[in-house]
Amino acid sequence: MAQHLQTNATLEAFEESDLFANVSGYLSDVRVDIGDHVKAGQVLAVIDVPEMKQELAEAEAQLESKKSSLESARRQIDHNKANLALQNTLLKDREQLGEGRGFISDRTLDELHANADIAKADLGVAEANQALSANQVDVAAATVDKIKTLLAYTQIVAPFDGVVARRQVNRGDLVQGATATRTMPSAGSLFTVQRIDIIRVFCDVPENDVPHLHVGDPAIVKPSGFDGRSFAGKVTRFSLRLDPETRNMRTEIDLPNSEEQLYPGTYAEVSLEMNRHRDALTLPTTAVSSDGDGNFVYTITNDRIARLAVTTGLNDNGRIEVTAGLSEETPAVASVKGAPLPGTVVQPMVREDP
Secondary structure (H helix, E strand, O other): OOEEEEEEEEEEEEEEEEEOOOOOEEEEEEOOOOOOEEOOOOEEEEEEOHHHHHHHHHHHHHHHHHHHHHHHHHHHHHHHHHHHHHHHHHHHHHHHHHOOOOOOOHHHHHHHHHHHHHHHHHHHHHHHHHHHHHHHHHHHHHHHHHHHHHHHOOEEEOOOOEEEEEEOOOOOOEEOOOOOOOOOOOOOOOEEEEEEEEEEEEEEEEHHHHHHOOOOOEEEEEEOOOOOOOEEEEEEEEOOOOOOOOOEEEEEEEEEOOOOOOOOOOEEEEEEEEOOOOOOOEEEHHHOEEEOOEEEEEEEEOOEEEEEEOEEEEEEOOEEEEEEOOOOOOOEOOOOOOOOOOOOEOOOOOOOOO
16 A cells, blocks of 8 residues: 555756856857757857957056066065175174274274165065065956956856757847846846756645655656656655645656656646555455444454444555454455444355455
């Protein structure tokens, strides 16, 4: 026995992406049309932005200029280091000559000290200039990288292997860079690309059936337009939340679609098999009845009708599961309705169920 649920469903692409322009310009080339298969990274269209190419050339020239300035700053540091070393050596030699002998005047020593201090200060200025030049090189390089990134956006590429499902542009069209107010799906998009080698089947499971739903439950999908042909699958995932408005839980079934027989947007009927009970003891639903005392069946005891209380489980396709109160050997009346009252003497005839 298993609990079955019949529900409506919709087929959708496994992945779908609306492609927008990140820069503004005129389309110089459109390389694909609807139905074309594309590979990830394939160029679908090219936007012509000639002023951006000029900006790149100017930025690269500026970068080379800043690199030259940095190299000059480095050479100036080397010069200042050498001068500082020279001044320190002269000062040390003069101090040794003048120490205790009076060969060097105090005024000369003062000049040598001043020269050493100036050389040290010049080195500090040169190092500061070098740091400034290095920062300017970094800024210029970042500007070049930024323009190159924007130029890369002039090529509209496929995000994954798939099929072009929508094309909304032609060569010569002016396209605008996407903004926060114009990025709704398909609104202002250039292309829509769908991955359809796997199809997602979306269906909703009612609140009462949710506790019995599990990943891996068998599912039969019957899309419209296939003359009743069905596709076997399994529950792949579900949302783990119920929609507060419908009290349903969104459930997905993935179907392989390597031959591309199934199309996104198709309506389908889905049969979910949940809560399977193997080797269940079942009776025809007509054999079980209920009243204020609970569920019961009629059995035959010593050729007399007897009432037997039972506990039931799943009910599916004209049969009902009996979980307690009845054994496989106990005969049961096939239909409680119209059967003789308990205590009536009868001669039972065994009916073989198909």
